[in-house]
Amino acid sequence: MDITSLLSRLEEATCGSDQLDREIAEVLGWTRRAATHEECGYYLEWVSPTGEGWGLTASACCPLGRLTQSIDSALTLVPEGWYVDRLGVDMLNPQVWSCVLGSESTGVEIGRGHMTLRPALALCIASLRARQALTQEGSR
Secondary structure, X not given: OOHHHHHHHHHHOOOOOHHHHHHHHHHOOOEEEEEEEOOOEEEEEEEOOOOOEEEEEOOOOOOOOOOOOOHHHHXXXXXXXXXXXXXXXXXXXXXOEEEXXXXXXXXXXXXXXXXXXXXXHHHHHHHHHHHHHHHHHHOO
């Protein structure tokens, strides 16, 4: 799955899930590999984008935490050099959350206008949009 497809799925989600958390990890370059351990047998090991093993996990676990379900975990997705400018409920619809990230170096804002039912989802979407912008900027 690519980041654009994942963003579409996140924008349609009504709540966070372990499946969405795993998909975010995979889009960010994390992979899973089968491994064996003499005491616990077969397990899946997450491998970071740099090739480091993350260790024993259940297949449902995400190495980065509950990204779409926890604001604390979602904050880890904010790219270096970016900050959360606004994360809050919509004034006209207090059941809806939006998030805007800002870039310290360029002053660019990302995420404006996207609204979702969960604050962690809004933060994930804005962070992935910022990462997508950085990738597109780097490929020019």
